Amino acid sequence: xxxxxxxxxxxxxxxxxxxxxxxxxxxxxxxxxxxxxxxxxxxxxxxxxxxxxxxxxxxxxxxxxxxxxxxxxxxxxxxxxxxxxxxxxxxxxxxxxxxxxxxxxxxxxxxxxxxxxxxxxxxxxxxxxxxxxxxxxxxxxxxxxxxxxxxxxxxxxxxxxxxxxxxxxxxxxxxxxxxxxxxxxxxxxxxxxxxxxxxxxxxxxxxxxxxxxxxxxxxxxxxxxxxxxxxxxxxxxxxxxxxxxxxxxxxxxxxxxxxxxxxxx
Amino acid sequence: xxxxxxxxxxxxxxxxxxxxxxxxxxxxxxxxxxxxxxxxxxxxxxxxxxxxxxxxxxxxxxxxxxxxxxxxxxxxxxxxxxxxxxxxxxxxxxxxxxxxxxxxxxxxxxxxxxxxxxxxxxxxxxxxxxxxxxxxxxxxxxxxxxxxxxxxxxxxxxxxxxxxxxxxxxxxxxxxxxxxxxxxxxxxxxxxxxxxxxxxxxxxxxxxxxxxxxxxxxxxxxxxxxxxxxxxxxxxxxxxxxxxxxxxxxxxxxxxxxxxxxxxxxxxxxxxxxxxxxxxxxxxxxx
Numbered sequence: 001x002x003x004x005x006x007x008x009x010x011x012x013x014x015x016x017x018x019x020x021x022x023x024x025x026x027x028x029x030x031x032x033x034x035x036x037x038x039x040x041x042x043x044x045x046x047x048x049x050x051x052x053x054x055x056x057x058x059x060x061x062x063x064x065x066x067x068x069x070x071x072x073x074x075x076x077x078x079x080x081x082x083x084x085x086x087x088x089x090x091x092x093x094x095x096x097x098x099x100x101x102x103x104x105x106x107x108x109x110x111x112x113x114x115x116x117x118x119x120x121x122x123x124x125x126x127x128x129x130x131x132x133x134x135x136x137x138x139x140x141x142x143x144x145x146x147x148x149x150x151x152x153x154x155x156x157x158x159x160x161x162x163x164x165x166x167x168x169x170x171x172x173x174x175x176x177x178x179x180x181x182x183x184x185x186x187x188x189x190x191x192x193x194x195x196x197x198x199x200x201x202x203x204x205x206x207x208x209x210x211x212x213x214x215x216x217x218x219x220x221x222x223x224x225x226x227x228x229x230x231x232x233x234x235x236x237x238x239x240x241x242x243x244x245x246x247x248x249x250x251x252x253x254x255x256x257x258x259x260x261x262x263x264x265x
Numbered sequence: 266x267x268x269x270x271x272x273x274x275x276x277x278x279x280x281x282x283x284x285x286x287x288x289x290x291x292x293x294x295x296x297x298x299x300x301x302x303x304x305x306x307x308x309x310x311x312x313x314x315x316x317x318x319x320x321x322x323x324x325x326x327x328x329x330x331x332x333x334x335x336x337x338x339x340x341x342x343x344x345x346x347x348x349x350x351x352x353x354x355x356x357x358x359x360x361x362x363x364x365x366x367x368x369x370x371x372x373x374x375x376x377x378x379x380x381x382x383x384x385x386x387x388x389x390x391x392x393x394x395x396x397x398x399x400x401x402x403x404x405x406x407x408x409x410x411x412x413x414x415x416x417x418x419x420x421x422x423x424x425x426x427x428x429x430x431x432x433x434x435x436x437x438x439x440x441x442x443x444x445x446x447x448x449x450x451x452x453x454x455x456x457x458x459x460x461x462x463x464x465x466x467x468x469x470x471x472x473x474x475x476x477x478x479x480x481x482x483x484x485x486x487x488x489x490x491x492x493x494x495x496x497x498x499x500x501x502x503x504x505x506x507x508x509x510x511x512x513x514x515x516x517x518x519x520x521x522x523x524x525x526x527x528x529x530x531x532x533x534x535x536x537x538x539x540x541x542x543x544x545x546x547x548x549x550x551x552x
Contacts, residue, residue, distance in 0.1 A: 111477075111496065111497075112505075113496075113497035113498075113501050113502045113505045113506075114497075114502060114505065114506050115502060115506060115508060115510065115511070115514070117496070117497070118495050118496060118497065118502070118514070118515060119519075119523050120523070121481070121523065121524075121525050122477070122496040122497065123476030123477040123480070123481050123494075123495065123496035124476075124481040124525055126477035126478075126496070127450060127476075127477050127478050127479070127480070127481040127482050128481075128482075130446055130447050130450035130451075130477075130478055131450045131451070131453060131454045131482055132454075134447065134450055134451035134454050135451070135454050135455075135458065150434070150443060150474070151434075151443070151446060151473075151474050151477040151478075151496075154443055154444075154446060154447060155477075157447075158447045158450075158451070170440060170443075171439065171440065171443075172434045172435075172436060172438075172439050172440060172442050172443040172474070173434075173436050177501075178436050181436070182359070182436065191358075195355065195357045195358055195437075195439075196355070196357075196436070196439045196440075197355050197439045197440065198439065198440065202440070203440060206354075206440055206441060208440050208441075208444060248451075249451050249455070252444060252447045252448045252451055253412065253448055253451070253452075255405075255441060255444040255445075255448060256354070256404075256405030256408055256409060256438070256441040256442075256444060256445055256448070257405070257409055258349055258350070258351065258352060258405055258406050258409055
């Protein structure tokens with residue numbers, strides 16, 4: 001219980017954590033990667049394709065930070081460009097067409113901050129995903145497995161169920177960025193991390209996620225088995241739900257509804 | 266006037282959070298304002314008379330109420346959810362003080378003003394963000410008010426006009442602010458799926474989580490000349506890429522060139538443009 005918020009941040013960023021592709025390999029079978037956004041490029045920071053989960057066809061999408069210097073550069077250290085989000089949306093629309101569920105694994109410090117990213121509409125790409133995912137007529141489960149960096153993470157997390165690993169973090173801004181903006185002092189990141197309420201248990205308490213997943217055995221075969229079983233039973237449950245899109249709307253609709261009593265003050 | 270000079274340094278203004286980058290003109294203490302473009306001093310009254318636009322064409326920021334007065338038919342604006350105020354859900358240090366300071370300096374309860382109005386007789390819903398309120402940053406109340414407005418417009422089958430100015434999601438409400446991006450986007454989508462029109466007017470500056478949600482979701486996206494519009498802050502991009510940013514980067518004209526804005530409309534022509542677009546969409550299609 002003595003783990004501080006900032007220690008969780010450092011843990012989430014740890015280079016020995018499994019990255020996106022590890023989850024695809026560990027949990028699914030028959031993965032076939034599908035590349036490109038059909039408009040500009042194939043973004044290495046986002047990996048997606050079709051696969052099976054205990055026999056069931058699914059679309060799986062993961063943000064991949066990469067392993068080793070060369071791969072990490074190719075993956076842009078897991079910071080997607082607009083074409084990455086557009087590829088993800090293309091695959092989600094494809095999943096809707098062929099009536100299979102979508103599973104996303106999220107691990108990013110944030111959407112890439114670059115000149116090209118702005119020229120190609122980073123904001124517009126994220127906005128489009130938020131809009132389209134909110135009405136996608138097929139079940140979506142998103143799992144934050146490492147860093148959940150702001151809009152760049154949310155762009156794959158407008159889902160029916162959002163889960164977090166115990167040491168994953170989910171935040172509107174990095175603690176360092178927050179500290180330097182608010183207090184002109186990036187060394188106050190620890191204080192910022194506490195204030196931002198960015199841990200999995202905070203997110204659970206705020207109603208932003210449905211489940212926190214213990215990770216003592218992270219990366220072990222039984223860890224992936226456990227995740228597979230959780231995903232499989234949840235997809236079974238979601239497959240039987242009616243009004244999926246309406247319920248997803250309500251899920252986000254109720255977050256941050258101001259306390260009505262405050263109005264009277 | 267060193268304070269005024271400070272306020273025009275664009276590298277700092279978005280990061281100040283609590284401080285408005287551009288003042289709402291106050292006649293008593295600031296009879297003149299200096300144009301950051303042509304450096305001329307302009308009497309506030311002359312500026313007001315010209316919609317806060319300098320004779321050189323520079324568009325000064327304006328308060329939400331000023332913009333509504335300039336855009337809506339006289340006496341037609343009827344405010345919705347004006348009494349909603351932010352609590353401090355995360356008990357974030359220093360947040361309460363910033364809220365109170367913004368309330369006092371702007372006279373508003375939050376960073377967006379919403380309501381119904383008519384523009385040249387065309388009925389519509391409108392939201393206008395308030396630059397003086399923590400730089401129009403989006404917390405739970407801003408997200409909630411905009412969501413309610415789209416739901417109201419859907420129920421009444423009205424178009425929505427949205428004027429954006431924002432530093433992005435409000436840090437002091439953490440994840441709850443982030444979730445407002447999803448919440449507002451879902452409401453925009455529902456409204457749009459019902460065949461209803463949403464027009465965005467991007468004003469200076471529109472950045473971060475607001476750019477990555479409802480600011481970029483309009484059927485038609487207009488922008489004020491020279492407005493800064495982007496996702497990441499220019500300084501962050503410079504630090505990340507260690508590259509010099511091209512001239513005019515993230516300005517409205519840059520977005521137009523790259524295909525993300527439908528038209529740049531100077532303030533003097535905005536009312537006519539909105540009126541025309543509203544009336545074209547009110548008549549229904551021919552097929």
